[in-house]
Amino acid sequence: MTTIRDVAKHAQVSVATVSRVLNQKGYVSKQAEEAVLAAIKELDFRPNAVARTLYNKSSRMIGLILPDITNPFFPELARAVEDIALTYGYTVVLCNADEDIKKERNYLEALKQKYVDGIILTTNQLSFAEVDKVGVPMVALDRIIGDQIPTVVSANKEGAEMATTHLIESGCKFIAHLRGPKGLATADDRLHGFRKVVEKAGVASIVGEADFYFEKSEQVTRDLLEQHPSIDGIFASSDVTAAGAMKAVNRMGKRVPEDIQIIGYDGIPFGEMLVPSLTTIAQPIYEMGATAARLLIKLIEKKPIEGSYFELSTNLIVRETTKRKEEIE
Amino acid sequence: MTTIRDVAKHAQVSVATVSRVLNQKGYVSKQAEEAVLAAIKELDFRPNAVARTLYNKSSRMIGLILPDITNPFFPELARAVEDIALTYGYTVVLCNADEDIKKERNYLEALKQKYVDGIILTTNQLSFAEVDKVGVPMVALDRIIGDQIPTVVSANKEGAEMATTHLIESGCKFIAHLRGPKGLATADDRLHGFRKVVEKAGVASIVGEADFYFEKSEQVTRDLLEQHPSIDGIFASSDVTAAGAMKAVNRMGKRVPEDIQIIGYDGIPFGEMLVPSLTTIAQPIYEMGATAARLLIKLIEKKPIEGSYFELSTNLIVRETTKRKEEIE
Numbered sequence: 001m002t003t004i005r006d007v008a009k010h011a012q013v014s015v016a017t018v019s020r021v022l023n024q025k026g027y028v029s030k031q032a033e034e035a036v037l038a039a040i041k042e043l044d045f046r047p048n049a050v051a052r053t054l055y056n057k058s059s060r061m062i063g064l065i066l067p068d069i070t071n072p073f074f075p076e077l078a079r080a081v082e083d084i085a086l087t088y089g090y091t092v093v094l095c096n097a098d099e100d101i102k103k104e105r106n107y108l109e110a111l112k113q114k115y116v117d118g119i120i121l122t123t124n125q126l127s128f129a130e131v132d133k134v135g136v137p138m139v140a141l142d143r144i145i146g147d148q149i150p151t152v153v154s155a156n157k158e159g160a161e162m163a164t165t166h167l168i169e170s171g172c173k174f175i176a177h178l179r180g181p182k183g184l185a186t187a188d189d190r191l192h193g194f195r196k197v198v199e200k201a202g203v204a205s206i207v208g209e210a211d212f213y214f215e216k217s218e219q220v221t222r223d224l225l226e227q228h229p230s231i232d233g234i235f236a237s238s239d240v241t242a243a244g245a246m247k248a249v250n251r252m253g254k255r256v257p258e259d260i261q262i263i264g265y266d267g268i269p270f271g272e273m274l275v276p277s278l279t280t281i282a283q284p285i286y287e288m289g290a291t292a293a294r295l296l297i298k299l300i301e302k303k304p305i306e307g308s309y310f311e312l313s314t315n316l317i318v319r320e321t322t323k324r325k326e327e328i329e
Numbered sequence: 330m331t332t333i334r335d336v337a338k339h340a341q342v343s344v345a346t347v348s349r350v351l352n353q354k355g356y357v358s359k360q361a362e363e364a365v366l367a368a369i370k371e372l373d374f375r376p377n378a379v380a381r382t383l384y385n386k387s388s389r390m391i392g393l394i395l396p397d398i399t400n401p402f403f404p405e406l407a408r409a410v411e412d413i414a415l416t417y418g419y420t421v422v423l424c425n426a427d428e429d430i431k432k433e434r435n436y437l438e439a440l441k442q443k444y445v446d447g448i449i450l451t452t453n454q455l456s457f458a459e460v461d462k463v464g465v466p467m468v469a470l471d472r473i474i475g476d477q478i479p480t481v482v483s484a485n486k487e488g489a490e491m492a493t494t495h496l497i498e499s500g501c502k503f504i505a506h507l508r509g510p511k512g513l514a515t516a517d518d519r520l521h522g523f524r525k526v527v528e529k530a531g532v533a534s535i536v537g538e539a540d541f542y543f544e545k546s547e548q549v550t551r552d553l554l555e556q557h558p559s560i561d562g563i564f565a566s567s568d569v570t571a572a573g574a575m576k577a578v579n580r581m582g583k584r585v586p587e588d589i590q591i592i593g594y595d596g597i598p599f600g601e602m603l604v605p606s607l608t609t610i611a612q613p614i615y616e617m618g619a620t621a622a623r624l625l626i627k628l629i630e631k632k633p634i635e636g637s638y639f640e641l642s643t644n645l646i647v648r649e650t651t652k653r654k655e656e657i658e
Contacts, residue, residue, distance in 0.1 A: 061422075061443070069404040070598065075425075079398055082425055086432075091439050093390075094423035096404075096411055103415075110420050114390070214602055243602040250604045269399065273543055273572040275579045275604060 002045040011039035061091050062296060063111035063119040065104060069096040071212060071240055072268045073285065074122065077141065080289025081120060088297050090117070101125040108134055118296045121145060124184060137299035141292040142283075144185035150299070150308040152292040154283040156186050159314035160193025163235045163263045163281050166316055168201050170261055171328040172233030175203055176224050178210035178217055178245060180237040187212075190237050190265060206231070210241045217244025218251075225252060225260075232260055239264040239271045242278055246321065262321040267314075276320030284312045331374040340368035390420050391625060392440035392448040394433060398425040400541060400569055401597045402614065403451065406470065409618025410449060417626050419446070430454040437463055447625045450474060453513060466628035470621040473514040479628070479637040481621040483612040485515050488643035489522025492564045492592045492610045495645055497530050499590055500657040501562030504532055505553050507539035507546055507574060509566040519566050519594060535560070539570045546573025547580075554581060554589075561589055568593040568600045571607055575650065591650040596643075605649030613641045 004022075008015045013032050020026040021036040028036075039045070062085050066074045082092045093116060095107040104126050111119055111134065118137040128146035131138055140151045167175050177194045180187025191207065198205040208224050210217035217236065221244060225231055234249075236242035242264030249260050256262055256276060264271055267282025291310055298305050318324075333351075337344045342361050349355040350365040357365075368374070391414050395403045411421045422445060424436040433455050440448055440463065447466040457475035460467055469480045496504050506523045509516025520536065527534040537553050539546035546565065550573060554560055563578075565571035571593030578589050585591055585605055593600055596611025620639055627634050647653075 059443070069408055070401065072399065072401055072404075075398040075401075075404050078423075079425055079427070086435070091422065091424075091443065093420065094407075095420075096408055098408070106415070114388070114420065214598070240602070246604055247602065247606075269543070270599070273569070273576065273603075275575060277576075 002043045004045075006043055007036065007039045007045050010043055011035040059115045059117060060089055061093055061114065061116045062293070062300075063093045063095060063107065063116045065095045065097055065107055065119065065121050065123050067097055067099050067123045068212075069094075071238070072270045073238065073240075073266050076268055076285045077122065077289040080286040081141075081293045084290045084293035085297070088293075090297065097123050097125075099123075099125075105130070112136070117300045120292050120296055121149075137296060139292045139296045139299070141288060142186060150295055150305065150310075152288050152295065152310045152312070153186060154288060154314050155311045156189035156314075157193040157196075159265060159281040159283070160190040160235070161197050162314065162316050163265065164194050164197035166279070166318070166322060167233040167235060167261055167263060168197070168203055170233070170257075170322045172261055173203060174228065174231050175205050175233040175235060176221075176228070176231050177205065177207045178220060178234060178236045178241050179207055180241070181211050182209070187237055194235055204230075210237070210244065212238045212241055214240050214244040214247075217241040218248045219244075221245040221248035222252065225249070225254070234260060234262045236262065236264050239266040239268050239278060239280055241265075242271070242280070242321070243274060246274065246278075256321050257323050257327075261323060264321075267317060271317075271319070274321075279319045279322040280317050282315045282317050284314070287312055331372045333374075335372055336365065336368045336374050339372055340364040388444045388446060389418055390422055390443065390445045391622070391629075392422045392424060392436065392445045394424045394426055394436055394448065394450050394452050396426055396428050396452045397541075398423075400567070401599045402567065402569075402595050405597055405614045406451065406618040409615040410470075410622045413619045413622035414626070417622075419626065426452050426454075428452075428454075434459070441465070446629045449621050449625055450478075466625060468621045468625045468628070470617060471515060479624055479634065479639075481617055481624065481639045481641070482515060483617060483643050484640050485518035485643075486522040486525075488594060488610040488612070489519040489564070490526050491643065491645050492594065493523050493526035495608070495647070495651060496562040496564060496590055496592060497526070497532055499562070499586075499652045501590055502532060503557065503560045504534050504562040504564060505550075505557075505560050506534065506536045507549060507563060507565040507570050508536055509570070510540045511538070516566055523564055533559075539566065539573065541567045541570055543569050543573040543576075546570040547577045548573075550574040550577035551581065554578070554583075563589060563591045565591065565593050568595040568597050568607060568609055570594075571600070571609070571650075572603060575603060575607075585650050586652050586656075590652060593650075596646060600646075600648070603650075608648045608651040609646050611644045611646050613643070616641055 004018050008018045017032050018036050020028045085092050097104040120139050120141050122141045124143040138149050140149045179191045208220040210220045234245045236245050264278050264280035267280050271278035271280050333347050337347045346361050347365050349357045414421050426433045449468050449470050451470045453472040467478050469478045508520045537549040539549045563574050565574050593607050593609035596609050600607035600609050
């Protein structure tokens with residue numbers, strides 16, 4: 001195997017010079033740099049990533065901690081993070097915390113041990129203090145952990161307002177909101193957007209706690225509809241939650257959208273696969289993941305960033321679970 | 330920060346002895362080992378993962394290369410691999426190749442550079458020769474790359490036979506199979522299972538190429554049904570493919586299962602979320618991922634393995650896209 005010594009010998013420079021070229025640290029003359037690069041090419045020298053990690057305390061690895069890899073929203077996000085990271089020469093270590101704070105802590109420790117250069121968090125059970133201890137740059141994605149951690153989210157309140165307005169414009173008179181987990185800023189913001197619109201419009205409303213789980217959503221929807229048979233619209237806080245609501249409505253012998261209109265939130269491809277296909281508020285998922293990755297890499301490389309809070313716009317996608325204009329009575 | 334020197338001093342042994350204990354290599358007296366372990370505990374010493382990697386040429390990391398993270402089958406597999414790996418103290422580096430052979434090659438190189446201890450491949454575009462060059466243990470999961478690489482798959486042919494038999498027993502007279510990608514052993518095996526049963530039963534059949542993609546499946550199903558309006562059963566080679574078929578049937582104004590019965594293959598939670606919920610052949614997804622992870626770790630740790638080809642049984646799950654006994658004419 002070619003070593004750094006072979007490269008130095010071939011380029012007729014010292015090992016220290018080769019090291020400076022490899023790590024882009026310290027002064028190297030243009031002539032020496034060219035000789036080293038030529039030697040690296042001729043000898044097909046591949047610097048040992050682990051040795052470089054030890055020297056630089058940098059691994060060119062990014063940790064991405066996800067709350068639930070089986071919710072298709074997160075693999076979509078992960079794909080974007082990975083795409084951008086690869087472009088800049090970083091590898092992504094994907095960690096699925098399964099909504100378990102112990103697993104989140106284990107991952108933080110493991111990532112620290114491996115000298116990852118930075119971490120993207122899409123979980124929020126950990127406190128800022130715990131996260132800060134790792135001592136590497138962090139970005140919060142689709143979660144808000146604290147002012148101190150740069151954050152990328154979608155405009156959740158505005159998105160929820162758009163969803164609720166769409167249901168009202170489609171003729172709904174009694175709207176249920178299936179909210180996400182309490183204390184989760186993104187879910188709380190969606191609830192606030194919903195409340196603002198129904199209160200302003202004077203439309204009857206009710207809120208159920210579905211978290212982001214399909215089974216729970218199906219159960220909660222069934223309970224709500226049994227207690228309030230006049231509910232004719234549902235705004236679900238995620239697309240998976242919306243699928244649970246659709247299932248419940250269908251099992252109760254009611255029709256979507258004729259009897260009950262449903263709108264989701266996320267815009268994952270999954271919504272298109274449902275029958276009828278799901279009307280939803282699309283988050284710019286790829287852009288969110290890409291923005292977070294670019295932001296983190298800038299922080300890692302100590303480059304200036306243009307802000308520390310990025311709120312990306314959402315988009316109403318009307319499909320088949322809400323009525324078309326001509327169908328509204 | 331506590332160093333290996335501090336541990337040696339505290340335990341009153343040499344640094345070399347501490348190193349031997351940490352790496353479980355070479356002779357250490359029981360007394361010395363106990364002293365070192367006690368010192369490690371008292372001083373809360375955490376060996377530097379990167380330094381250990383360099384010494385051992387081992388990183389306690391496993392690479393998992395996935396073909397398409399947005400197909401929910403793969404996150405389910407990844408979760409199982411990760412669970413088992415963590416239990417044994419390994420971190421999983423997840424690599425999404427997006428069905429792109431260039432990305433697969435880049436990942437192989439990146440994983441090699443990071444001294445991963447082993448790789449699990451669920452892609453099969455790379456040849457055995459390319460994969461072998463990395464020089465670490467490998468396991469093929471849900472894919473067959475060659476006799477030389479230990480393999481974990483489900484019993485694809487038997488599963489396909491079960492699916493086709495179920496459609497025939499449910500009254501289907503003309504069955505379409507939406508096959509997976511050509512040359513992919515798992516997809517080919519499912520096709521063979523399908524052919525064997527329709528030929529033996531003398532039932533009319535046709536095969537469409539849907540790969541494993543929703544949109545392609547929707548299009549292919551539409552084409553098949555337009556050309557052959559008497560098709561009354563569809564065996565799809567994956568659950569996502571089945572969802573595409575359901576969408577096409579629905580868009581053409583036909584009903585599932587009354588007009589056309591559909592069965593999928595995979596058994597991902599997604600199938601349960603569809604309306605009507607999807608009858609399918611469930612692969613033991615978690616068990617497959619767990620088996621592959623355990624097998625790889627045994628290979629890494631040079632422990633004996635019980636075989637190099639593991640074919641796990643599948644299971645028919647009857648839901649709502651096929652008819653119940655009392656509905657069959």
